[in-house]
Amino acid sequence: MKPGPGTLTRHLQIIFVTTSISVFALISNACYSKPPQASAGAKKYELRGKVVSVDRSSKKVTINHQAIEGYMEAMTMPFTLVDDWAFEHLEPGADIQATLVVDSGRTWLENTVVTSVGPAADTAAVAEPRRGDEVPNLELVNDQERKIHLHDFRGKNLVVTFIYTRCPLPDYCPLMTSNFVELNRLLDKEPALASRTRLLSITVDPEYDTPRVLHDYRTRHAPNSAARWEFATGSPEQIKAVSQFFGLSYWQEKDQIIHSLRTSVITPDGKVQKVIHGNEWKPKDILPELER
Secondary structure (H helix, E strand, O other): OOHHHHHHHHHHHHHHHHHHHHHHHHHHHHOOOOOOOOOOOOOEEEEEEEEEEEEEOOOOOEEEEEOOOOEEOOOOOEEEEEHHHHHHHOOOEEEEEEEEEOOOOEEEEEEEEEOOOOOOOOOOOOOOOOOOEEOOOOOEEEOOEEEEEEHHOOOOOOEEEEEEOOOOOOOOOOHHHHHHHHHHHHHHHHHHHHHHEEEEEOOOOOOOOOHHHHHHHHHHHHOOOOOOOEEEOOOHHHHHHHHHHHOEEEEEEEEEEEEEEEEEEEEEOOOOEEEEEOOOOHHHHHHHHHHH
């Protein structure tokens, strides 16, 4: 029996009410890129918290989250969010739920649910150097407990990145170190380029990352690299000064450091050649910059 107009209308109302969230999710998946496929060995955790800041360009959202059972205590951390549609609804103050995926050195949030939206907060942009800006002669201390200055690297290409040794997210500091390990390996195959290139990893956790801690970190992750690669710390004021110049924002949250990612290429005459945001860059991408 064919339903009448009134019956059809009621059916449509029921379908709309009971499946509106699912329909929205389906439309979102159709319009935006699909999240990465987790491997069989991936670990997944439920995350709940409040949005602190949103960076759509790098697909990052900083969340003040509750304790993640079996993974980390409550703190404020930046995460990669793969549900593109969510960025249209996220703003500081929003309550968020998501699945945190930890898989083969990568982490991301998926299956996002925005449960409430709070008032927007003002966020100040962090200034960063432009191409051609001169690097100031800032002082640091390397993992051999020797004072160094950024002008000490003049006459060489210099690649600078920022890390801290206790970083729990594999696609943040550990990835930056892994990229430098690979970059150092690639330079070994280019003797002429290697002879005029230096690498510098600067900690943003000077209270914990003493020269001895950095030396032990080098021993574990980059043995036999001292000829070309330095690890550096300094006083909180020194680290703040160098971070501010390169446009890196960071702050302490309990025993962790919340920070952005910056990797910079400096020319032999001490000028900024390139500033790279985030963690998507590959070591082979740096070689053309060094060859210039």
